Amino acid sequence: MSTPAREMGRKDGSFEREPARRVFASELRECRYQFKDGEEEKSPTFVLLPTGERCNRIFIVGTLTEKQRQGDQNIFYRGRIVDPTGTFFIMAGSYQPEAMQQLAKIETPAFVAVIGKPSLYRKDEASTPMVSVRVESINIVDKATRDLWVLDTAERTLDRIDEFAVGTGPDVVKAKEQYPTIDPVTFRKIAYDALAQIKM
């Protein structure tokens, strides 16, 4: 039965796009572990969330509070996006020309939606890793979209916390190993505070 299965896969293109995970800034900030799934050069890179889920891509909505043009030859933009729990650090360079142009155009402050790839980097060997998000797309949105995102992200975060408590999946096990000092239950409080900030 393996032959038909393979045929089907090829026919429809078995490519699955990596979903954009929903995560609050204060959880993403805690990430310290990054890994590649597979040996190939093009294998996707994942950042492991303390709540036990890998993410290759994230979707965030928040307030772009600052942006800054940097570099002389290789121009790139950095920005800060604030959600109810903390700050995301984003960047867009010449490899993401469209995202960079979009970011250059947006006047701060503004509600923005960002689809991007998180990665860890260090300023130097001694410093603790920082998480920054390489922007794939960025767009101005409204407050209603921001509120929907807070709901969405709170729900996904709570789902992950519940799964973490009972789960035995490899990513949950890995998270327990990599983040021994983080109790994911703290993110429940963070989700609560984020939700409580939405005024009805």
Next chain:
Amino acid sequence: MDFSEAADRISRKFQKSGQTVDPKKIEGKLRRLIEEFGVQPSEAERSVTNELNKEFNIPAMGTGGGASGGGGGTAEKKIADAAPGEWVTIEGKIVALAAPASPAIAQGGIIADESGAIRFVAWAKANAPAMAQGSWYRIESAVVDEFKGIASLKIHSGTTIKEIDDDRALMPNTVPITGLHPGIGSIRAKVVQEWDASHERMLQSGLLGDETGTIKFVIWKEPGKESLAPGSVYNIFYALVDEYNGRLSLNLNTAMIMQEEGDIAVSGGEAAVSGAIVHVAPGSGIIKRCPVEGCNRALSRQNYCPVHEIQPKFTYDLRIKGWLDDGEKTHSVLLQRDVVESLTGISLDAAKEIAENNPLGMDEVFLQMRDKVLGRYITCHGREIDNRVLVNKCERVAFESGKHAALLNRAGGAS
């Protein structure tokens, strides 16, 4: 370690069924399994019990092993209730036989009763009598196991098979296509699409549909197999339901297929997906289409149709191709013209006006539409075909204060 207690326990059990076994002999077997082979004590006890069962021709006592006690056989079950990991006794009719895929397999196929159907495999080592298609059998002490999420009945050397004389009536229950799950399924469906064979061994492949949805099917070349007629309705009993990449498909080679009168209003696999638009792909916005009757292909910027070449008298259309992401899965979506118009507030006429008069032309339409949908939460309804949702209706997700309150409770409640 002391094995005498376990040995006594096993020995007593066999005494009940009138057999005498020397506890010393049992103890020796247990010791060998546990000390030499590092087998868990409970597993060793089970294994020795089963070995003796076989020796005395007593039906095995189930996976619970020593603990289950009381010399009953395996549970007599309806096929639909047989769960992986269980030892079962069932009565059913052989509804299909398939060519064995390996010399280790004597016979394989499908056995059914009025509750359902299950795949079965008789190992060559089992020395089981060959079963005939269309006959009823009582199969005692077979094991249900699971491979890739599909349950199947394994007939091994401890299984006994008896033919049942009376031919009972058996009418399979057809289920809606959306109710199928991996294993065996029976449906009443219409052939809605026929695809080019992608493999020389393939007789036919395409799409079957009913009121609830659609599913891909395949028939492999085999003597006596016939193609289905597109547009016709069939009763299909006992097809193999396979799963690949989370999607189901039907292999009809084992199935009983009967053409039927009548028609089915096929639902396009009405899918509703909610999430955020995370990408608007090139080729979205306003496009030109080939005007040749029945073609309607999208033209390149130079008005070139892949089939009908240059077509200066094209027609305009709107569409958005993109990815809708719910955080768990990303769906490919294709929004048709009226959906695009209502979502973006840009009508085809307005888009035409921009395309023909704005210096950026069609690109400007793309940019304006992207700015209106990228990063927004929407719900799309439509037909899902080959992992792409053809959207015929969509709306923006609204903030639900009920959901907000429920999440506040959930986040605050359990801390």
